Amino acid sequence: MQPLNPAFAEEVKASFAQQSIMKLIGARLSLAEPGVIEITLPFRTDLTQQNGYLHAGVVTTIADSACGYAAYSLMPAGSAVLSVEFKVNLLRPAQAETFVARAEVIKTGRTLIVVRADVFGIAANGDKELVATMQGTMICLRNRE
Amino acid sequence: MQPLNPAFAEEVKASFAQQSIMKLIGARLSLAEPGVIEITLPFRTDLTQQNGYLHAGVVTTIADSACGYAAYSLMPAGSAVLSVEFKVNLLRPAQAETFVARAEVIKTGRTLIVVRADVFGIAANGDKELVATMQGTMICLRNRE
Amino acid sequence: MQPLNPAFAEEVKASFAQQSIMKLIGARLSLAEPGVIEITLPFRTDLTQQNGYLHAGVVTTIADSACGYAAYSLMPAGSAVLSVEFKVNLLRPAQAETFVARAEVIKTGRTLIVVRADVFGIAANGDKELVATMQGTMICLRNRE
Amino acid sequence: MQPLNPAFAEEVKASFAQQSIMKLIGARLSLAEPGVIEITLPFRTDLTQQNGYLHAGVVTTIADSACGYAAYSLMPAGSAVLSVEFKVNLLRPAQAETFVARAEVIKTGRTLIVVRADVFGIAANGDKELVATMQGTMICLRNRE
Numbered sequence: 001m002q003p004l005n006p007a008f009a010e011e012v013k014a015s016f017a018q019q020s021i022m023k024l025i026g027a028r029l030s031l032a033e034p035g036v037i038e039i040t041l042p043f044r045t046d047l048t049q050q051n052g053y054l055h056a057g058v059v060t061t062i063a064d065s066a067c068g069y070a071a072y073s074l075m076p077a078g079s080a081v082l083s084v085e086f087k088v089n090l091l092r093p094a095q096a097e098t099f100v101a102r103a104e105v106i107k108t109g110r111t112l113i114v115v116r117a118d119v120f121g122i123a124a125n126g127d128k129e130l131v132a133t134m135q136g137t138m139i140c141l142r143n144r145e
Numbered sequence: 146m147q148p149l150n151p152a153f154a155e156e157v158k159a160s161f162a163q164q165s166i167m168k169l170i171g172a173r174l175s176l177a178e179p180g181v182i183e184i185t186l187p188f189r190t191d192l193t194q195q196n197g198y199l200h201a202g203v204v205t206t207i208a209d210s211a212c213g214y215a216a217y218s219l220m221p222a223g224s225a226v227l228s229v230e231f232k233v234n235l236l237r238p239a240q241a242e243t244f245v246a247r248a249e250v251i252k253t254g255r256t257l258i259v260v261r262a263d264v265f266g267i268a269a270n271g272d273k274e275l276v277a278t279m280q281g282t283m284i285c286l287r288n289r290e
Numbered sequence: 291m292q293p294l295n296p297a298f299a300e301e302v303k304a305s306f307a308q309q310s311i312m313k314l315i316g317a318r319l320s321l322a323e324p325g326v327i328e329i330t331l332p333f334r335t336d337l338t339q340q341n342g343y344l345h346a347g348v349v350t351t352i353a354d355s356a357c358g359y360a361a362y363s364l365m366p367a368g369s370a371v372l373s374v375e376f377k378v379n380l381l382r383p384a385q386a387e388t389f390v391a392r393a394e395v396i397k398t399g400r401t402l403i404v405v406r407a408d409v410f411g412i413a414a415n416g417d418k419e420l421v422a423t424m425q426g427t428m429i430c431l432r433n434r435e
Numbered sequence: 436m437q438p439l440n441p442a443f444a445e446e447v448k449a450s451f452a453q454q455s456i457m458k459l460i461g462a463r464l465s466l467a468e469p470g471v472i473e474i475t476l477p478f479r480t481d482l483t484q485q486n487g488y489l490h491a492g493v494v495t496t497i498a499d500s501a502c503g504y505a506a507y508s509l510m511p512a513g514s515a516v517l518s519v520e521f522k523v524n525l526l527r528p529a530q531a532e533t534f535v536a537r538a539e540v541i542k543t544g545r546t547l548i549v550v551r552a553d554v555f556g557i558a559a560n561g562d563k564e565l566v567a568t569m570q571g572t573m574i575c576l577r578n579r580e
Contacts, residue, residue: 016195021194047166048165049164055210060206061203087377088230089549230572232377256546259423261423275396278425336455346495347497350495373525375522
């Protein structure tokens, strides 16, 4: 996909750096291409639910930011992005050494952008399995920044 | 709704206490009735997205735990609960002093329980507005604890 | 809720009359109030899935139209409505003499409107049970008609 | 994916033939492979919403059946399938000569199967565009047939 904003990668990085929740949970932006974003999160025991798995809300947090920035990477300069809605299917217990949320834009529009994100758990030996998948809608607010 | 497990309130509290993510974000269980759960989260700047609003993933975190425990409160003793899927509509920027996720069971079943959660933002003067709503499915795993 | 278009009820009726799928399945508009719409569908064996229940897609058809018109009833004159997305939980087998989809607007906005619909099955003796629930987003296209 | 039931293709066809709604709307099963199902629907004016596009509920009807049979194709002999929930994003006005819903299983489980379906509009000249995408959950009921 062709970015409308040549500075999209810098702007994604700058905006990500302002998401203080990412610092709290220890997530980092690991890929920023036009329409494709990856966020990486090492497992930590203070991010878990009652069974010691990564909490579904934390899985959602990285998937949602990945979706938001995948949409944002295709927006014109001066836009802002907000999440409209998302749906998440939790496919397996989120047990892994590291998690990667990879979002890809399915459909761009002037106002709404539909995005999908897969969240993978990656084991110490490199084995990778899909733990959750998100389908969501982002909105482009123009001339807001 | 009639709880099948007379000790449901204690078990919800005990399980909630094991969700270490709740400690990290500063959320507490504020209501535990049969089929109805509330979780309260004071706003903190380290929970925000790029505009300073509570991140949608954090909104989802408290909504999902509220849904899970609303389902769990109606399960027989010895059950465990996991989230199958949820969908969240973000209705307004999550700007408030405190947030409350209130979940109510819509439909119980032997295996699957459908739950809805509303997340309200509460201002310093007590004004309350709906910031997000979740519709999700929880699964009951029997004889797992 | 206050309608912006005093002729909303006539316009909902006129638009509903143009949905030829409603004629095909035998559905009728049974309530049109500001932000609240009901559509009634008598059971027919040619609307069923493999077990003889109303097909989930037909349940969705009446829920989606109810949501769309609930949103439309609150839009300014000259607007058009389209569905952005919806999520449906199927709660019970859709077996009944008549089905009623009742939609209510949860949140209006200039562009996006969030709506919920419950679909009830109504037995010959008047007993009513919830068979499905939808949470969806509608979009307002201005100056399109 | 490996089917557990060697007769899966015949059973999918037999069950599809019992979905009387498919006859009413003119849909046919056009592909049945393990974990992958396609349903084809020629456009008809009596399937439309107020603008003359295929109604979102009809789009959902073929997507849901495709998802259900994709899940069913991987179930053991003697199982039955029901839809638990689905979420649909409507990406473009559903205007085309023919529509094809293609479903693929994302994750199988003993009880729950997660499936995705894309619905394409195909023009007279063969041009194909994605009009909607579904992410849903199906349930396997054992020893029911």
